[in-house]
Amino acid sequence: MIIIGLLLVILTATILIGIGVWGMVYNKNLVKMLLSLEVSFNGITLLVLYLASTTGILGMVKLGAYIVFLGIALAIGEISIIVSVILYMFKEKMLKEISQDEVRSEE
Amino acid sequence: MIPLLETLTSAVITLGSPFLDLALIILAITSIVFAYLTVTYRSLVYSSIFLAFVGLVNAAFFMILGYPLLAFIQLIIYVGSGVLFIIISISMLKEPKLTFRPNLYSWVITLFIFVLILAIGVSVGIGPSAGTYLGILSSVHYITEYWFSIVLLVLALSMALIVSIAVSRGEEE
Numbered sequence: 001m002i003i004i005g006l007l008l009v010i011l012t013a014t015i016l017i018g019i020g021v022w023g024m025v026y027n028k029n030l031v032k033m034l035l036s037l038e039v040s041f042n043g044i045t046l047l048v049l050y051l052a053s054t055t056g057i058l059g060m061v062k063l064g065a066y067i068v069f070l071g072i073a074l075a076i077g078e079i080s081i082i083v084s085v086i087l088y089m090f091k092e093k094m095l096k097e098i099s100q101d102e103v104r105s106e107e
Numbered sequence: 108m109i110p111l112l113e114t115l116t117s118a119v120i121t122l123g124s125p126f127l128d129l130a131l132i133i134l135a136i137t138s139i140v141f142a143y144l145t146v147t148y149r150s151l152v153y154s155s156i157f158l159a160f161v162g163l164v165n166a167a168f169f170m171i172l173g174y175p176l177l178a179f180i181q182l183i184i185y186v187g188s189g190v191l192f193i194i195i196s197i198s199m200l201k202e203p204k205l206t207f208r209p210n211l212y213s214w215v216i217t218l219f220i221f222v223l224i225l226a227i228g229v230s231v232g233i234g235p236s237a238g239t240y241l242g243i244l245s246s247v248h249y250i251t252e253y254w255f256s257i258v259l260l261v262l263a264l265s266m267a268l269i270v271s272i273a274v275s276r277g278e279e280e
Contacts, residue, residue, distance in 0.1 A: 008135045012168070019139070019143055023146030026146070035151075038145075038158055039142045039145050039146060042165045043142075045165065045181075053172050065174055072184055072185050073184070079192060
């Protein structure tokens, strides 16, 4: 039963990463792409923690926690910069819509 | 209150307990549904709120895997500041027109990454070890000792989400 539960964790993590990548390719909206990236990030953190905890080595367990902590901190920085740039471009009327096509046409 | 809470948490977060598998199944389904809604929902504000729920479910996963401190960091920093920053920023914009362009290419990429990661995960090893549930006791300790703080945290996050929905709806009107 425990193995089934742990299989579920790895399955959930991979499905989250898959949904995130699918959303990144599927959506043309910049904010939606960022949100898809964050879904993918959640899956990756879950996968890293799961793999770190299954090794059974205390050093690896701690290393996984450090990596995920660093990842969360970097993700917050990335979110704040990207959303601020999108907001600035939209307010300065560089973008009519928040769409990837719009950014490409500006080049 | 505390003995009851301890009994409940111990029933769920105990090695070999059937409740643990049940909790994992519920969490897995919830996480996948919210992730799908985040990617496909038409409104950006609601999409961001679904992302916040994905973060919440992920925090529960962290707790079960034995990382209670990371679960709190995920709740406070990631959901509490990061996702709410997206929601508040989006609520300042007018709702943009969304375009969906499905193609076979995206499905092939997704399937490839899915199979690749699953293969790596299975080859690394999926069997539980002694270290897997190393932090379970500390998780129970955190929940029972700081239950009031957790209740306050959940209430504050819920209030912030509700206020952001109200602000964005007011913006639309």
